Amino acid sequence: MGSITTDETESKLKSNSDNRMDELKAFDETKAGVKGLVDEGVVQIPTLFHHPPDKFSYSTNSTNTEHIIPVIDFKNTRQHIISSIKEASETWGFFQVVNHDIPLNVLEDMKDGVVRFFEQDTEVKKEMYTRxxxxxxxxxSNFDLYSSPAHNWRDSFKCNIAPNAPNPEDLPVVCRDIVLEYxxxxxxxxxTLFELLSEALGLNPNHLKDMDCSKRVMLLGHYYPACPQPELTMGSTKHSDGSFLTVLxxxxxxxxxxxxxxxxIDVSPIPEALVVNIGDLLQVQEC
Incomplete structure (x- = not known):
């Protein structure tokens, strides 16, 4: 049997790397994202989107209350809310909130606005495609396209809401009004959440706000097209949020x-609920 020399191995690795980079560039340059692949009728997803199996198991007993993240009702007394947030943050790092004063029609319009943006004509969207x-x-599609070992089956948009609100003319017409309202x-x-979290930590209600934890607000919209081979990929890979707080x-x-x-553990959708995730930066502040 023959053997492969070091030079030959390095040559093969370089060739594979070059091929992968060409594949990435070709996908990126379409400016159509994952939605573009679906529109073309792709049957086998590109290997760029293949993910290795996850080592953690899935809880099939999701009806057990031990496997349901807390739902906190903002109609309760303030002390009850603070106590619930403290326990949920320490135990789960997640909780859902209801009766938070954001109208249901605003939540529904925001979801519809995201769909409208991603399902508009590709040629219109291309004008806004950028890194x-x-x-x-x-x-x-995939902010880390050129660095991630495997890619998510999703397209995304982002805009900053604070400290400087976006100019309406900088936002897409199809979702402009609802992005600003939501x-x-x-x-x-x-x-409000930063005040409650501050009190849950035994601090002044303005403590986290005074540290500028709430100074920057970024809005992200994700779109997950139907996938022909869902067993091979993920809409979103395992991760923690690098923010102070995520409202989902x-x-x-x-x-x-x-x-x-x-x-x-499944986080079952509740129509009027928002999911709150304690981010990495807030965990550091709590330590």
Whole structure:
């Protein structure tokens, strides 16, 4: 049997690397994202999107109350809310909130606005496709496209809501109004959450706000097209949020899971609820 020399091995690795980079560039340059692959009728997803199996198990007993993240009702007394947030943050790092004063129609309109953006004509979306993160509105597929070992089956957009609200003309017409309205509501809710979290830590209500934890607000919209081979990929890979706090609006489809005690737990959608995730930066502040 023959053997492969070091030079030959390095040559093969370089060739594979070059091929992968060509594949990445070709996908990126379409400016159509994952939605573009679906529109083309792809049957076998590109290997760029293949993910290795996860080592953690899935909790099939999701009806057990031990496997349901807390739902906190903002109609309760303030002390009850603070106590519930403290326990949920320490035990799960997640909780859902209801009766948070954001109207249900605003939540539904926001979900519809995200769908409208991603399902508009590709040629219109291409005008906003960019990897320039200084732009007021950024649309692309996989922000870490050129560094991640495996890619998510999703397209995304982002814009900054605070400290400087975006100019309406910088936002897509199909979702402009609802992005501004929803963003203002969530910014207000975020202020309330930081007050409650401060009190849950035994601090002055303004403690976290005075540290500028709430100074920057970014809005992200994700779109997960139907996948022909869902067993090979993920809509969102395992991760922790690098923010202070994430407020997440789910649609009716679900699919969100959190890792709790080495098991993946479903976060079942509740129409009027928002999911709150304690981010990495806030955990550092609490230590």
């Amino acid at each position: 320039d993160w200084t732009r007021p509105f950024v649309y692309n 963003g203002a509501h969530v910014e207000k809710l975020g202020m 609006l789910q649609d009716h489809i679900g699919g969100l899971q959190i890792l709790h005690q080495d098991k993946w």
